[in-house]
Amino acid sequence: MLLLSHGCSPYSSHYLGCKKFPIRFTHAAKIFYRTGDDFSFEKHSGEVILSRTQVFAQGKTKAKQRYLKRKKERRKHKKVQPKHGEGTARNEIEEDEESDLNEDVEDKVDVMEVDEDHTELPMSIEKPSKEPRLEKRLKKRRKLKISPEESAGQSIEKDEGGAAQHEETEYEVPEASAPSRSLSPAAALPSFPLPSLPDAPTQSALALQGLDQALMDAEVVDPSIVLPISRQGGTATGLSEKMQKTLQELGITELFAVQTALLPFLLPSDPWQKSLYQPYNPPRDVCVSAPTGSGKTLAYAVPIVEILSSRIVTRLRALVVLPTRDLVAQVRETFEAISKGRGLKIGIATGQHSFTHEQSHLVADRTSSLLGGSSKVDILICTPGRLIDHLTGTPNFSLQHLRFLVIDEADRLLAQSYQDWLIQILAATRPPKPSAHYLLEDLVKDANSLWEKAQSRSRARHDALNPAFLHLLPYPDCPSFLPEKKEISCQKLLFSATLTRDPAKLASLELRDPKYFVVHRTPEKGDVLDNSVLDVVTERFTFPETLKEHMIVCETAKKPLILLHLIHQHHIANALIFTKSAESTARLVQLFDFFEQARTSTGGGANNRPRISVRAYSSDLGAAERKSILGNFKDQEIEILICSDLISRGIDISHVAHIISYDAPIDMRKYVHRVGRTARAGKNGEAWTLVEEQEARYFKTMVKNASHLEKVKRERVREQDLAAFLPHYESALTQLKEVYSRQ
Ligand SMILES: Nc1ncnc2c1ncn2[C@@H]1O[C@H](COP(=O)(O)OP(=O)(O)OP(=O)(O)O)[C@@H](O)[C@H]1O
Numbered sequence: 001m002l003l004l005s006h007g008c009s010p011y012s013s014h015y016l017g018c019k020k021f022p023i024r025f026t027h028a029a030k031i032f033y034r035t036g037d038d039f040s041f042e043k044h045s046g047e048v049i050l051s052r053t054q055v056f057a058q059g060k061t062k063a064k065q066r067y068l069k070r071k072k073e074r075r076k077h078k079k080v081q082p083k084h085g086e087g088t089a090r091n092e093i094e095e096d097e098e099s100d101l102n103e104d105v106e107d108k109v110d111v112m113e114v115d116e117d118h119t120e121l122p123m124s125i126e127k128p129s130k131e132p133r134l135e136k137r138l139k140k141r142r143k144l145k146i147s148p149e150e151s152a153g154q155s156i157e158k159d160e161g162g163a164a165q166h167e168e169t170e171y172e173v174p175e176a177s178a179p180s181r182s183l184s185p186a187a188a189l190p191s192f193p194l195p196s197l198p199d200a201p202t203q204s205a206l207a208l209q210g211l212d213q214a215l216m217d218a219e220v221v222d223p224s225i226v227l228p229i230s231r232q233g234g235t236a237t238g239l240s241e242k243m244q245k246t247l248q249e250l251g252i253t254e255l256f257a258v259q260t261a262l263l264p265f266l267l268p269s270d271p272w273q274k275s276l277y278q279p280y281n282p283p284r285d286v287c288v289s290a291p292t293g294s295g296k297t298l299a300y301a302v303p304i305v306e307i308l309s310s311r312i313v314t315r316l317r318a319l320v321v322l323p324t325r326d327l328v329a330q331v332r333e334t335f336e337a338i339s340k341g342r343g344l345k346i347g348i349a350t351g352q353h354s355f356t357h358e359q360s361h362l363v364a365d366r367t368s369s370l371l372g373g374s375s376k377v378d379i380l381i382c383t384p385g386r387l388i389d390h391l392t393g394t395p396n397f398s399l400q401h402l403r404f405l406v407i408d409e410a411d412r413l414l415a416q417s418y419q420d421w422l423i424q425i426l427a428a429t430r431p432p433k434p435s436a437h438y439l440l441e442d443l444v445k446d447a448n449s450l451w452e453k454a455q456s457r458s459r460a461r462h463d464a465l466n467p468a469f470l471h472l473l474p475y476p477d478c479p480s481f482l483p484e485k486k487e488i489s490c491q492k493l494l495f496s497a498t499l500t501r502d503p504a505k506l507a508s509l510e511l512r513d514p515k516y517f518v519v520h521r522t523p524e525k526g527d528v529l530d531n532s533v534l535d536v537v538t539e540r541f542t543f544p545e546t547l548k549e550h551m552i553v554c555e556t557a558k559k560p561l562i563l564l565h566l567i568h569q570h571h572i573a574n575a576l577i578f579t580k581s582a583e584s585t586a587r588l589v590q591l592f593d594f595f596e597q598a599r600t601s602t603g604g605g606a607n608n609r610p611r612i613s614v615r616a617y618s619s620d621l622g623a624a625e626r627k628s629i630l631g632n633f634k635d636q637e638i639e640i641l642i643c644s645d646l647i648s649r650g651i652d653i654s655h656v657a658h659i660i661s662y663d664a665p666i667d668m669r670k671y672v673h674r675v676g677r678t679a680r681a682g683k684n685g686e687a688w689t690l691v692e693e694q695e696a697r698y699f700k701t702m703v704k705n706a707s708h709l710e711k712v713k714r715e716r717v718r719e720q721d722l723a724a725f726l727p728h729y730e731s732a733l734t735q736l737k738e739v740y741s742r743q
Contacts, residue, residue, distance in 0.1 A: 204531070207538045210503055215287075218516035219261060220532040223291060223542065227260040229253060238267035243306055246338055256295035256681075258288060258519050259302070265515065266303035266493075276311060276403050277466070279486040285511040286491070287410075289499035290519035291542045292676020293652070296408070296495045297334050304404050305339045308378050314345055315401035316362075316375040319425075321384055323412045325350040325623060326630065327650040328381050331408070335379055347377035349386040352623050358386070359394045366395045372466070373398025384413060384421035391428055399428040400466040402490040407509075409649050411500040411669070414508070426510055429490045431466070497676060498669040501537040521545075540707045541672045547679035549712040551689045553696045560588070561729045562690060562717055563662055564595055568609065568725070572658045573639040578674050580663035582618035582644050588662060589616040589642050590739065594732035602728070617643040649673045652680060661689040664699050668706045688715075 208216070229237055229244050229252065237255060239247070247253075255263065265286065290296050304318045311317065320335075322328050328350045335346050349358050359366060365374040374396040380387075390397045405425070407413055414422070466488065492511060500506065506514075520532035521542045535542075543549075554562050566572065579585045592614045600611045615629050615638045632638045634653055642662075648670065656678045665671040671689075678685025689712070691699045703709045 204534050204538070207534060211501065211537060212503055212506055212514070214511075214514045215501065215506075215516050215537070216533060218518045218533050218536075221257050221261045221290075221517055221519045223257045223294065223519050223521060223545070225257040225260055227255040229255060238264050238269060239302065240306060240309075242309075242341070243302060243338070246340060247302075250337055252298070256298075258290040258294050258296055258517065259299045261517050261519070262286070262288065262299040263303060265517075266300075266491075267306055276307065276317065277489045279489060282487040282489055282512060283491040285493070285509075285514045286517070287494040287499060287506075287511070287514055288517045288519075289496060289536050290517070291544055292497045292673065293544055293680025294497075294519055295681065296497075297331060297652075298338070300404075300406050300408075300493050300495065301331070301334050301338055304379065304406075305335070305342060305344060307403065308344055309339075309342045311344075311378065314375055314378055316373070316377060316380055316397075316399065317401050318379040318404040318406070319387075319399065319402055320379070320381040320406040320408060321387065321413060321425075322381065323383065323409050323416070323649065324646065325352055325383060326626070326647060327409070328383060329627070330650070330652060332381050335381065339379075344379060345377045346379045346381065349380060349382035349390055351383065351386045351389075355389065355393070358390070359397075362390060363394055363396050368396070370396045373400060375401070384416060384425075385418050388419045388421050388424055391424055399425065400431070400488075402429050402488075404493060405429065405490055406493045406495070408495045410494040410496045411498050412496070412649060414500055414502075414505045422508060429488055431488065498539070498541055498672055499536065535707075539668050539705070541668065543672070543708070543711070544676065544679040544682075544685070546682060546684045547675060548684075548686045549675065549689075550686065550715045551691050551699070551712050552715050552717060553691045553693060554717065556692045556694075558722070559662070559690055559692065560591055560733075561722055561725060563588075563660065564592070564729060565717060565722055565725050566660070566688060567612070567640070569721070570658075571609070572660070573612070574636065574655050575640045575658035575660060576647070576656055576674075576677050577640060577642045577660045577662050578648060578665075579642065579644060582620045584663065585616045585618045585642050585644050586620065587736070587740075589614055591732055591736050592640075592642070594735040595728055598728040598731040612640060613638050614640045614642060617641050617647060619644065619646055645670065645674070648677070651677060653677070654680065654683065656680075657685055659685070659687040661687070664689050664691045664695050666698075666702075668702055671703070 227237060229239065229247055237244075237260075288296060288299065290299075300320075308317050320331055322331060328348050332346060332348050335344075339346065347362055349362065351358075362376055362380065363374050364376050368374075375398070382390075391399070492509060494509070518532050518536055519542065520535060534540075552562060552566070563577070567575070577588070579588055592612075596611045596614070615633070617626060617629055617633075621629070629638065629641070630647075630653075633641050634655075636655065650673075659675050659678050661671070661674055665674060675685075675687035678687060689699070700709060703712055
């Protein structure tokens with residue numbers, strides 16, 4: 001129930017000044033109000049609009065209560081003294097009226113006091129003279145809506161003590177609304193939910209963002225799968241009898257996982273799909289991610305040899321691009337081994353020989369202008385730089401006949417932008433746009449003149465052209481009404497143990513409907529992620545199963561001594577030791593030599609091992625020297641090769657049993673390729689990484705991010721283990737200092 005009056009309401013302090021303000025009532029509310037000259041009420045659909053009015057709590061004011069109490073007492077008193085004279089009675093009445101009047105005055109004073117207490121408008125009906133000033137202030141007040149709930153809360157807060165108690169009993173307040181706070185204009189503003197940050201996307205969701213759909217749909221191959229090469233039938237592998245025989249002669253009796261997946265794809269049973277040219281049904285491009293030493297070279301070399309063996313005329317039909325000369329030489333050996341007796345001609349271009357020498361080996365006719373080019377080789381294996389040299393500087397060197405373009409160690413090569421090699425190669429495989437177009441009507445109208453025109457266009461002798469290049473011939477095109485477009489038949493094959501996932505780099509390859517093969521370990525129990533593609537894109541690479549990995553955290557100053565201890569303690573031979581640069585390779589080799597000299601001169605030192613043969617292998621050496629050193633190492637005449645990262649990729653030396661990273665690799669890809677020089681083709685191998693104390697945190701994090709930390713066992717070297725090597729080491733160090741101080 002709500003009583004409207006003026007002066008004592010808890011709301012008066014806030015709303016008294018409002019010229020008009022609405023109060024919304026619930027259906028249960030009752031309103032008692034008093035009107036005066038200055039008050040008016042309007043009722044609109046459940047709202048009462050008050051003009052210059054206060055809201056009062058129902059019930060009597062304190063002054064009124066006091067007045068009524070006294071009046072009651074006076075009446076009681078009269079009853080107790082009934083025998084009074086007339087005058088007395090009249091006096092009593094006068095006194096009573098006077099008292100009433102006083103009480104009224106008191107009431108007004110009381111009202112003013114309440115208002116002053118609330119530092120609000122001291123509105124008094126008895127003091128109309130103040131009205132104009134008050135009205136001005138009232139106009140400034142905002143028009144506000146209040147609900148009965150708010151009224152209730154307000155009244156309780158404002159009337160302290162007994163008054164508050166009184167209000168509580170008299171005022172019908174819904175219980176739920178009782179705790180509402182004092183209402184201020186700011187509180188009446190609409191409130192909005194606080195902004196909150198959206199949930200961060202997961203790491204895997206981010207990794208998969210923007211990926212090529214073809215990569216998402218990759219075919220995942222279990223690395224443990226093998227397929228026997230049977231000489232009977234040969235349907236399972238799609239290999240010809242000749243190829244099966246050759247492979248078996250090479251000691252290859254079964255196909256490795258990557259080969260089992262790739263061979264049927266590149267050598268379909270349908271003979272039409274094996275043809276050299278497929279202008280109306282061009283083959284799909286292929287991207288392969290498979291661990292180091294898993295047999296990727298044979299996975300592309302075998303199908304290339306099988307398909308090209310059907311050729312009649314020599315044309316450059318397969319181009320294999322590799323990052324280093326050493327790899328070119330290695331892949332050439334593989335091609336030569338498997339193409340024996342097939343009549344295929346294999347060439348290389350690395351810059352190892354003079355340009356003219358290479359030209360004479362690659363192109364048959366360098367004097368005539370031949371639209372179809374002139375090639376002496378069917379398969380060319382090259383580095384990108386030298387390839388561009390021939391593209392731009394060798395007459396009749398043409399890539400128009402290419403059936404296969406292989407980019408091995410693709411991530412490394414795509415990171416190189418030497419002379420925009422990739423753009424130039426791709427442009428050379430595409431036919432140029434026709435310069436003129438002959439219509440059928442023209443042909444019918446003036447066949448003779450057209451023929452003369454065509455004759456005059458080019459007098460160049462042509463060699464056989466790729467079907468997609470036929471418009472270059474000096475004859476009019478026969479208009480075709482068939483919707484098909486002739487496509488080039490060049491199939492791109494990309495390989496790496498750490499294949500790039502960079503969409504921009506993949507886009508630059510202009511892949512045609514690419515098919516991805518990912519040779520990836522099957523998830524083990526407890527693996528958080530069971531997504532091979534995700535593992536590839538997040539650089540959780542697969543390592544050879546037969547590889548054991550160790551790390552030794554050590555002080556920088558003790559690193560050379562720990563290396564020497566490691567080699568002698570574990571009888572390490574047939575090892576590659578990787579350093580961070582050619583310069584540190586040279587220094588370490590010298591220190592090693594001085595140490596071995598000191599050790600063997602005193603009878604073998606810690607063990608009786610004869611002097612270890614160590615050689616450096618880095619870009620500081622000439623090509624011929626490098627070739628000779630690598631040959632000696634392969635022949636096991638050199639036990640340990642200390643090298644830069646020049647041979648960290650692709651090099652296949654089957655007897656390498658240990659890899660030592662003397663300088664820890666700074667990225668996971670480098671680590672994968674280094675350790676991948678051992679444990680190849682199912683053989684056992686061990687990898688050791690010497691990590692300086694200040695690098696330990698970074699290295700561990702790097703390996704951990706690749707979900708590989710548990711595979712790398714930490715080894716500890718005790719001081720007493722080093723003691724036996726210390727005298728020889730210090731002697732070697734002194735000699736090394738002397739050498740460097742002389743330089
Ligand atoms: N099916 C096979 N059976 C036996 N040995 C094989 C087979 N396939 C390949 N190899 C041998 O495995 C070794 C590694 O092969 P390859 O060099 O092709 O590995 P890769 O996958 O290219 O490694 P990387 O990524 O390090 O270049 C080679 O010596 C090769 O002869």
